[in-house]
Amino acid sequence: MDVSAKKSKSSLKQGLIDCDFHQTLKSFDDLKPYMPRVWWPRLSEPEATLPITIFKPVPLSRRDASPGNGLPPGSDPEYAKVDALDRYNISKAVLTGSLLTVSAHNNPDYAAAVASAFNDYTLDHWIPTDDRFLASILVATQDPILAAKEIDRLGSHPKVVQVICTVSSREPFGQRRFYPIYEACVRNNLVLALHGGGEGDGINPPISAVGTPTTNFERHNILAIHHMSQLNSIVCEGVFETFPTLKVVFVEGGLAWVPHLMWRMDKNFKGMRNEVPWLKKKPSEYIIEHCRFTTQPIEEPNNEELIQMFRMMRAEKTVMFATDYPHWDNDTPTFVLNKLPEDLRRRVAYENAAELYQLNSKPLVKEGGPL
Amino acid sequence: MDVSAKKSKSSLKQGLIDCDFHQTLKSFDDLKPYMPRVWWPRLSEPEATLPITIFKPVPLSRRDASPGNGLPPGSDPEYAKVDALDRYNISKAVLTGSLLTVSAHNNPDYAAAVASAFNDYTLDHWIPTDDRFLASILVATQDPILAAKEIDRLGSHPKVVQVICTVSSREPFGQRRFYPIYEACVRNNLVLALHGGGEGDGINPPISAVGTPTTNFERHNILAIHHMSQLNSIVCEGVFETFPTLKVVFVEGGLAWVPHLMWRMDKNFKGMRNEVPWLKKKPSEYIIEHCRFTTQPIEEPNNEELIQMFRMMRAEKTVMFATDYPHWDNDTPTFVLNKLPEDLRRRVAYENAAELYQLNSKPLVKEGGPL
Numbered sequence: 001m002d003v004s005a006k007k008s009k010s011s012l013k014q015g016l017i018d019c020d021f022h023q024t025l026k027s028f029d030d031l032k033p034y035m036p037r038v039w040w041p042r043l044s045e046p047e048a049t050l051p052i053t054i055f056k057p058v059p060l061s062r063r064d065a066s067p068g069n070g071l072p073p074g075s076d077p078e079y080a081k082v083d084a085l086d087r088y089n090i091s092k093a094v095l096t097g098s099l100l101t102v103s104a105h106n107n108p109d110y111a112a113a114v115a116s117a118f119n120d121y122t123l124d125h126w127i128p129t130d131d132r133f134l135a136s137i138l139v140a141t142q143d144p145i146l147a148a149k150e151i152d153r154l155g156s157h158p159k160v161v162q163v164i165c166t167v168s169s170r171e172p173f174g175q176r177r178f179y180p181i182y183e184a185c186v187r188n189n190l191v192l193a194l195h196g197g198g199e200g201d202g203i204n205p206p207i208s209a210v211g212t213p214t215t216n217f218e219r220h221n222i223l224a225i226h227h228m229s230q231l232n233s234i235v236c237e238g239v240f241e242t243f244p245t246l247k248v249v250f251v252e253g254g255l256a257w258v259p260h261l262m263w264r265m266d267k268n269f270k271g272m273r274n275e276v277p278w279l280k281k282k283p284s285e286y287i288i289e290h291c292r293f294t295t296q297p298i299e300e301p302n303n304e305e306l307i308q309m310f311r312m313m314r315a316e317k318t319v320m321f322a323t324d325y326p327h328w329d330n331d332t333p334t335f336v337l338n339k340l341p342e343d344l345r346r347r348v349a350y351e352n353a354a355e356l357y358q359l360n361s362k363p364l365v366k367e368g369g370p371l
Numbered sequence: 372m373d374v375s376a377k378k379s380k381s382s383l384k385q386g387l388i389d390c391d392f393h394q395t396l397k398s399f400d401d402l403k404p405y406m407p408r409v410w411w412p413r414l415s416e417p418e419a420t421l422p423i424t425i426f427k428p429v430p431l432s433r434r435d436a437s438p439g440n441g442l443p444p445g446s447d448p449e450y451a452k453v454d455a456l457d458r459y460n461i462s463k464a465v466l467t468g469s470l471l472t473v474s475a476h477n478n479p480d481y482a483a484a485v486a487s488a489f490n491d492y493t494l495d496h497w498i499p500t501d502d503r504f505l506a507s508i509l510v511a512t513q514d515p516i517l518a519a520k521e522i523d524r525l526g527s528h529p530k531v532v533q534v535i536c537t538v539s540s541r542e543p544f545g546q547r548r549f550y551p552i553y554e555a556c557v558r559n560n561l562v563l564a565l566h567g568g569g570e571g572d573g574i575n576p577p578i579s580a581v582g583t584p585t586t587n588f589e590r591h592n593i594l595a596i597h598h599m600s601q602l603n604s605i606v607c608e609g610v611f612e613t614f615p616t617l618k619v620v621f622v623e624g625g626l627a628w629v630p631h632l633m634w635r636m637d638k639n640f641k642g643m644r645n646e647v648p649w650l651k652k653k654p655s656e657y658i659i660e661h662c663r664f665t666t667q668p669i670e671e672p673n674n675e676e677l678i679q680m681f682r683m684m685r686a687e688k689t690v691m692f693a694t695d696y697p698h699w700d701n702d703t704p705t706f707v708l709n710k711l712p713e714d715l716r717r718r719v720a721y722e723n724a725a726e727l728y729q730l731n732s733k734p735l736v737k738e739g740g741p742l
Contacts, residue, residue, distance in 0.1 A: 057643075062467065062588035086475035122723060171582040174589075199580070208600035209570070209580055211542040217643035218545075218607040221636045221654075225596040229579035237590040256631035259680070264625055265592045271700060272428075283592075299634035308679045309630070312672065 010052065014346075015091030017353035019135035019294045020195070020251050021084070021133075022061075023119070023126050030125075034117035039110055049115070051104040051202030055216045057328055065326030073326040074098070075128040080319040084325045085132055088333050092359065094134045095126060096164055096251060101194055102140040103166045104202030112141035116150050127159045129137045134357065136164035136193060140201075144177055148184035155188025161357040162191035167226045167253065168198040169235055170205065174230075174237030182243045189245075191356055199226055227253030228261050231291060235265065238278035240286045247356055249292040252324060256299045259312035262287055288314045292356055294322035295348065296331040303339050315344055320353045353357035385706055385717075386462025388724035390568070390665045391622050391693035392455070392504075393432075394497050395469035396489070397446045401496075405488035410481055421485070422573030423476040426587045428699055436697030444697040445469070448500040449555060455696045456503055460703050461548060462721065463730065464696075465505045467535055471566055472509040474537045475573030482511035489522050497532045505728065507535035507564060513574075515548055519555035526559025532728040533562035537569040538597045538624065541576065545601075545608030553614045560616075560726055567623040570597055598624030599632050602662060606636065609649035610658045618727055620663040623695060627670045630683035633658055659685045663727055665693035666703040666719065674710050686715055689725045 025031065035043070042048045065073035065083060074080060085093060092146070093297060099118050102111040115138040127135050137154050139147035151163055163185050173194070185192045199219070200207035206226040213219045227250045240246060265283035273279065279286075293313070299306065310319060321337065324330040337345050396402065406414070413419045424466050436444035436454060445451060456464060470489050473482040486509040498506050508525050510518035520597060522534055534556050537654040542548070544565070556563045570590070571578035598621045609711045611617060636654035644650065650657075664684070670677065681690060692708065695701040 035376065101379045165615045167581075169581045172397075172584055172589075173578055173581070173586065197720060205580070205582060206576055207580075208543055208604065209576070209578075209596040210538075210540045210544070210578060210600045210604070212598075213543055213604060214546065214608060215643075215646040217639055217646040218543075218603055219601045220639050220643065221607065221632065222600055223637070224631065225580040225599060228596060229593055232577065232589055232592045233584060234582070236592065254631065254635055256634060258630055259672065259676070260595065260625065260627035260631065260670065263672050264595070265625060267668065268588055268591050269670045272586075272591065275586040275588040282462065297638065299631065299640045305630070305683050307680075308676075308683075312676050312679075 009216045015350050017247065017321065017350045018093040018323050018325070019320045019322045019353055020073050020096050020296060021093035022098055022325065022327060023077065023095050023122060024072055024074045025081065026071055027119065030121055031114065031117040034120040035113050039113050042110065050099060051101050051198065053201045055219045057216055060328060061326045062328055062330065077126045080326070081130055084323065085130070088323070090132065092132050092134055094136060094161060094357070095122060096136055096195055097122060097138050097194065097315040099138065100164070100166045101140060101201055102138065103169065104204050105140065105142070106203055107143035108140060108146065111142055111297065111329070112146040112150065115140050119150070123154070123157060133149070133159070134161045135159050136162045137190070139163055139165050139181065140176065141165050141169055141181065141274035144180040144184055148180040151181070151184035151188055151190065155184065155190055159253070160190065162193045164193040164195055166198040167194040167196055167230055167250065168204050172229060172233030174235070175234030176238055179242070182239060182246055185245050186245050191247045191249055193249040193251050194227065194230055196223055196226070199223060224253050226259045228257055231287065232261060232265065235286045236276055237281045238276065240290045241278050241280060247290055247292065248305055249294065249320070249356070251294045251322065252296060253293070254297060254299055255293050255295065255319060256309050257311065258287070258318070260292060261285060262313070288317055292318055292320050292352065294320050295336050296322045296324040298331060298336050306339055307341065307344070310340070310344055316347045317352065319348045320356070321349050330371050375415045379524050387460060388692065388721045389461045389694045389696070390620065390691045390693045390724055391466040391667060392464035393445050393466050393469055393491060393696065393698060394448065394451070394466050395443055395445045396492065397442055401492055402485065402488040405491040406484050410484050411479065418438045421470060422472045422569065424572045426571070428587055431699060432697045433699055433701065438678045439545055448497045448504070451641030451697070452501055453696065455502070459694070461503065463503050463505055465507060465532060465728070466493060467507055467564065467566055468493060468509050470509065471535070471537045471568040472572055473509065474513060474540065475569035475575050476511065476513070477574055479511060479513035479517065482513055483517040483521065486511050490521065490525055494525070494528060504530070506531045507533045508561070510534055510536050510546070510552065511544050512549065512552065515551040519551040522552070522555035522559055522561065526555065526561055526668065533559065533564050533620070535564040535566055536697050537600055538565040538621065539569040539575050540565055541574055543600060543604030545606070545610055550613070553610060553617055557614050557616050560620045562620055563624050564600055564620040565598065567594055567597070570594060594623050599628055602658065603632060603636065606657045607647055609647065611661045612649050612651060618661055618663065618728070620691070622665045622666060622693065624664070625668060625670055626664050626666065626690060627680050628682065629664060629689070630680065633684070659688055663689055663691050663723065666707050667693045667695040668700050669702060669707050677710055678712065678715070681711070681715055688723065689719045690719050691727070692720050
C-alpha cells in the first residue's frame with residue numbers, strides 16, 4: 001500500500017470526479033500472491049472462478065480501451081490514465097473495480113478471499129500510480145461478518161473512500177443480517193456503493209421480478225429494479241435511523257426511477273407508517289439525505305424532461321457524475337454534463353461527490369487504523 | 372348471462388369511466404353452481420382455496436364499503452352502485468373482479484375452474500344489475516391454452532370488454548408460451564388488463580428483485596417492478612408486432628415509473644437492437660400506442676411535478692382514471708382529476724378509456740360468438 005499521495009484528498013474545490021471507473025486484473029493469476037493456495041485451482045478454471053452470466057454483453061468493454069498485447073481493457077493504470085483521466089480531464093476517479101459478482105458465488109469463504117485479494121491488488125498496483133485514483137473496498141455480501149472484517153482491515157487506508165458490492169442479492173439489504181457491513185462502513189467513515197452486477201447469477205434470484213428475461217437488451221432495460229428494491233428495503237427497515245452517518249451510492253442503475261419510488265414511498269408512508277414506527281421522517285427525506293445516484297447510464301429524454309427529472313430527484317444533492325469507463329456503454333463528461341444548466345452541472349460534476357467522499361475535509365490519517 | 376343492456380356500450384361522449392372497480396363473491400359457495408363437484412371441498416377450506424399472502428393489508432377493503440350483514444365489501448352490486456357509481460357519478464365501471472391470485476395457484480386446472488366460475492358469477496349476478504357495469508374475463512395464466520378457451524367461451528358477450536390476470540407470474544409475459552392468450556384477446560377484440568396481485572404468492576418468485584421484503588409497507592412500495600418487468604418483456608419480445616391490434620392495460624401499478632422505463636428502453640435500443648430485429652420502431656412508440664396505465668394508486672408529488680410526469684408519459688393517450696373501489700387505498704375522482712389541467716382531465720377521465728374499450732364504436736354483437 002502506498003500512502004504518499006494522501007494529501008491529494010484535500011483541497012478539491014472544483015474539477016470533475018468520476019464516480020465509476022473500473023479497474024481490473026490482467027489475469028486471475030494476479031490474485032495468487034494475495035490468496036491462500038487452497039483457492040488457486042479455481043483461478044485457473046474460468047468457469048470456476050466467478051459466477052458467469054449468459055447475458056453478458058459481448059464484449060463487455062470497449063475494445064479501444066485495451067492497453068494492447070491482448071490485455072483486458074482497464075487492466076493497465078498507465079493506459080487508463082492517458083485514455084480516460086487525461087483525455088477527459090478527470091480530477092479524481094473512484095475505482096469501482098471488477099469481480100463484483102463474488103457476492104453471487106455459492107461459497108462465502110472463497111468469495112471473501114477473492115474480494116480481499118482484489119483489494120490488495122488494487123492498493124498495490126493502481127493506487128500508487130496516480131494521485132487521482134481513489135479506492136473502493138470490494139466485499140462479498142453472503143457473509144456480512146467477513147465483509148466487515150475486510151472493511152476493518154483496509155478501511156483506514158487514506159485513499160480508500162468507500163465499500164462496494166453488487167446491488168443484487170438473495171435477501172434485501174435492509175434486513176438486519178447485513179448490519180455488520182453498515183457498522184463497519186460507519187466505523188471506518190466510508191461510503192457504501194451498491195453497483196449493478198450479478199443479477200440472476202449464481203445464488204441470486206431471477207433478473208426480472210417475473211422470471212428470467214430473454215435477451216440482454218431486455219435484461220439491461222430492467223436492471224434498475226434491483227436498485228429500487230434495495231433502496232426501498234434499506235429505507236423501510238430504518239437503516240438510516242440506526243446508522244445516521246451512513247451514505248449509500250447507487251451506481252449504474254440510472255436515475256429517472258428515483259422520483260417514482262420517492263413519491264410511492266411517501267404516499268404509502270401516510271397509510272402504513274404503523275408498520276415502520278422507527279421512521280422519523282418521510283422516506284424521501286432519508287433518500288435525499290443519505291443516498292446518491294451516479295449518472296451513467298444516463299437516461300436520454302429531451303433536455304427539458306431530463307432537467308425536470310433531475311429537479312424532482314433533488315439532483316443538486318443526489319446525483320454524481322460517472323463514466324463507467326471502460327465498459328461498452330460508458331458515458332463521456334460532455335455527453336452528460338452539457339445537458340445540464342450551470343448550477344446542476346457543478347453539483348453533479350464534482351461538488352456532490354467531493355462532499356460525499358469528504359475530499360476537502362476528511363482526516364488524512366484516521367485513528368486506530370493499520371497505518 | 373344478461374345481454375339486454377348491450378346498447379349501453381355506444382354513445383358515450385363524456386362522463387367518467389372507472390377502469391378498476393372490484394366486485395367479489397359473498398362467499399366461495401357462490402362459485403359452486405359453476406364448478407365441477409371435484410373442486411368443491413377446496414372452496415370450503417379458506418387455506419386451500421387460493422394462495423394466501425401474509426402481506427395482505429388488513430383489512431384489504433374499506434369497512435364502510437360492506438353492504439352490511441357481515442358481507443364483504445364489493446359483494447353486493449346494489450350497495451356498490453349507491454356507494455360508488457352514484458356517489459361519484461361514474462358513467463361506466465370496468466369490473467376487475469377478485470380472486471386474481473388464481474394465477475399463483477399450483478394447480479392450473481383448479482385455477483382455470485375458479486376463474487371460469489367467477490366469470491359466470493359476474494355475468495349472472497353483476498352485469499345484469501346495471502347498465503354501467505362492464506366485465507373483465509378473469510383468466511389464470513399457468514396454462515395459456517386453457518386461458519384462451521375461457522376467453523373464447525365468453526369473449527363475445529357484449530358487456531365483456533377485456534381479459535384480466537395478475538401482473539405477477541413465474542415467467543415474463545413476452546415469452547411465446549403466453550401467445551395463446553394474446554391470440555384470443557385479438558380474436559375476440561378484447562383488451563388485456565394486467566392487475567397487481569399475487570406477487571410472491573404461491574408459485575411466484577419473491578416480491579422484490581432481491582428477495583422477500585419485511586413489511587407490507589415495503590412490499591407495496593415496490594410492486595411496480597412487476598409491471599415494469601412485464602411491460603419490458605412484452606415490448607422487447609415483439610408481442611405488439613405479432614399482435615398489432617393488442618392493447619394492454621397496466622392496472623394498479625402507479626404511473627411515474629413509465630418515463631424511466633421508456634427512456635431506458637429507447638436508449639438501450641440504440642445499442643442493442645441487433646438482439647431484437649423484430650422491433651420496427653422505438654420501444655416507447657409501442658408503449659404509447661399499445662399500453663395504458665390506470666391512475667390508482669396515483670403518486671402524490673406536487674401538482675407541477677405530477678403534470679410534468681404525465682406529459683412525459685404522454686398521459687393524453689396513455690392514462691385512464693381508476694378508483695380501485697372498494698379497496699382500502701381507493702382514490703376518489705376529485706382527488707385525482709382535480710390535479711390535472713382540463714385537456715388532460717378529459718382524456719384521463721373518460722376519453723382514453725372510451726377509445727380503448729371502443730365504447731362508441733364497438734359492434735354491439737360480434738360474429739361467431741355464443742349469442
